[in-house]
Amino acid sequence: MTRTRSFCQDDTHHFVRESQIASEIERILNFVDRVYGAFGMTVKLELSTRPEKALGDPALWDQAETALTEVLDASGKDWKLNPGDGAFYGPKIDFHVEDALGRSWQLATCQLDFVLPERFQLSYRDEQDQAQRPVVIHVAMYGSFERFFAVLIEHTGGAFPFWLHPEQVAIVTISEAWNDYARDVQEKLEAVGIRTAIDVSSDKLNAKVARATKELRVPVVVVVGEREAENRTVSLRLRGEGPKGSRDLDEFVTWCVEQDNVQY
Numbered sequence: 001m002t003r004t005r006s007f008c009q010d011d012t013h014h015f016v017r018e019s020q021i022a023s024e025i026e027r028i029l030n031f032v033d034r035v036y037g038a039f040g041m042t043v044k045l046e047l048s049t050r051p052e053k054a055l056g057d058p059a060l061w062d063q064a065e066t067a068l069t070e071v072l073d074a075s076g077k078d079w080k081l082n083p084g085d086g087a088f089y090g091p092k093i094d095f096h097v098e099d100a101l102g103r104s105w106q107l108a109t110c111q112l113d114f115v116l117p118e119r120f121q122l123s124y125r126d127e128q129d130q131a132q133r134p135v136v137i138h139v140a141m142y143g144s145f146e147r148f149f150a151v152l153i154e155h156t157g158g159a160f161p162f163w164l165h166p167e168q169v170a171i172v173t174i175s176e177a178w179n180d181y182a183r184d185v186q187e188k189l190e191a192v193g194i195r196t197a198i199d200v201s202s203d204k205l206n207a208k209v210a211r212a213t214k215e216l217r218v219p220v221v222v223v224v225g226e227r228e229a230e231n232r233t234v235s236l237r238l239r240g241e242g243p244k245g246s247r248d249l250d251e252f253v254t255w256c257v258e259q260d261n262v263q264y
Contacts (some may be wrong), residue, residue: 007144014137015124018067021112021135025071025093028110028139032095035141036108038262039152040161043095043108045077048085055089056115064112065091087138089115099154107143107151159217159239163262167197170212171234174205174225181229185222185249194256213239220259222252 095108222234
């Protein structure tokens with residue numbers, strides 16, 4: 001996935017006034033924090049400056065690099081300089097993420113471009129009806145989807161967060177006698193959009209739990225048996241944390257919906 005023959009990139013272009021550069025890039029930095037925070041990732045920032053084969057007036061490059069430096073300094077975030085690694089049309093802020101093996105991958109990028117608006121003679125009309133040259137900010141939030149997912153898999157070791165995991169809750173039965181109640185639990189969860197897996201096999205309980213937590217890396221496992229069926233409860237286990245006691249079924253369903261509601 002990191003060496004594909006083709007890839008998809010989430011590329012956006014923000015057309016702004018020079019006076020809007022700082023506020024717009026601040027919004028982008030905050031958005032990067034929100035997106036990568038949802039995946040449990042920490043990003044490191046680099047400012048990449050003018051390469052040898054750069055287009056445009058060096059004065060425009062100096063202006064763009066100064067603008068990015070001021071925004072990064074004002075953000076309070078740690079960052080480092082990466083001389084000569086900018087795009088051919090402008091300097092950029094690169095966002096790096098480490099995978100589980102400690103390898104650094106450049107994913108998101110934010111590129112400040114004074115050159116292409118000049119070359120394409122772009123303009124807008126200001127409040128005095130005067131023609132002005134905009135600045136373009138090129139943004140790719142994930143870099144490429146293929147590389148992002150490759151890094152995410154390495155970063156998590158397949159133990160995806162609850163909201164992202166293809167099977168969010170695994171339901172396992174103590175014995176086949178409680179299969180009907182297990183299916184009731186599954187129906188209530190799936191009715192509110194929670195993705196489930198159910199193990200009603202005749203395997204021993206420990207084997208079922210191990211399969212769900214260690215092989216499938218399911219974030220939440222619930223065990224149901226006679227006591228749970230009688231009381232309309234589930235016995236809750238969280239990945240990496242172990243048993244969490246008994247929960248009322250309706251309260252558990254509500255909790256799952258809350259865990260699934262990730263905003264970014």
